[in-house]
Amino acid sequence: xxxxxxxxxxxxxxxxxxxxxxxxxxxxxxxxxxxxxxxxxxxxxxxxxxxxxxxxxxxxxxxxxxxxxxxxxxxxxxxxxxxxxxxxxxxxxxxxxxxxxxxxxxxxxxxxxxxxxxxxxxxxxxxxxxxxxxxxxxxxxxxxxxxxxxxxxxxxxxxxxxxxxxxxxxxxxxxxxxxxxxxxxxxxxxxxxxx
Numbered sequence: 498x499x500x501x502x503x504x505x506x507x508x509x510x511x512x513x514x515x516x517x518x519x520x521x522x523x524x525x526x527x528x529x530x531x532x533x534x535x536x537x538x539x540x541x542x543x544x545x546x547x548x549x550x551x552x553x554x555x556x557x558x559x560x561x562x563x564x565x566x567x568x569x570x571x572x573x574x575x576x577x578x579x580x581x582x583x584x585x586x587x588x589x590x591x592x593x594x595x596x597x598x599x600x601x602x603x604x605x606x607x608x609x610x611x612x613x614x615x616x617x618x619x620x621x622x623x624x625x626x627x628x629x630x631x632x633x634x635x636x637x638x639x640x641x642x643x644x645x646x647x648x649x650x651x652x653x654x655x656x657x658x659x660x661x662x663x664x665x666x667x668x669x670x671x672x673x674x675x676x677x678x679x680x681x682x683x684x685x686x687x688x689x690x691x692x
Contacts (some may be wrong), residue, residue: 518612593633604655
C-alpha cells in the first residue's frame, strides 16, 4: 500500500500533467536520445508520447538514462505518420513539425497554449515528407554555427520548455487539466493499484 506521502506526491505531479501537449517521435532509433527525450517529457509535464515506427521495433529506452521516467508517460504506437497525425488532427490537435527550412517559423513564435502535437524526426533524416505534408506548422530552432543540427533530445528540451513557459504564463499549471475520470485512472496506475 502506498504511503500518504507517496499518494500526495503522485497527486501533485499528476495534477500538473498537460494532456493537450504531446510529443511525437518518428522513427527514432538511438537509445540514448529516446531515453533522454522520455526524461525531458516527464520533467515538463507531458503525459502522452506518440511513437511512429514503421518496422514496429520496440521503443529503445535505457532506464539508466531515462531514470525510469517512462513509468509516468503513456505511450501510443503507430506504424505510419499518416495514421498517427490524422488521429491527432481528428482529436483537435494542431501539428507542428520540426524542420530547418526557409519557410519554418522560429520555435518561440508558435502558440503552445492550444492543443498541439510536436513532431520530431529521427537522428539521420529528420521529419519525413509524409509527416511534413500533414503538419499545420513547421518550426525551427535558429542556429548560427557551422553545424546546422542539434541533438534530438536537446531540440525537444528547447521547444518543450518554451511550451512550458507559455503555459505557465497563462496559468495552465495552476489547476488540474485532466478530467476527473482520467485523473482517477492515472492515480491508480501510478500508485500501482490497477490490475
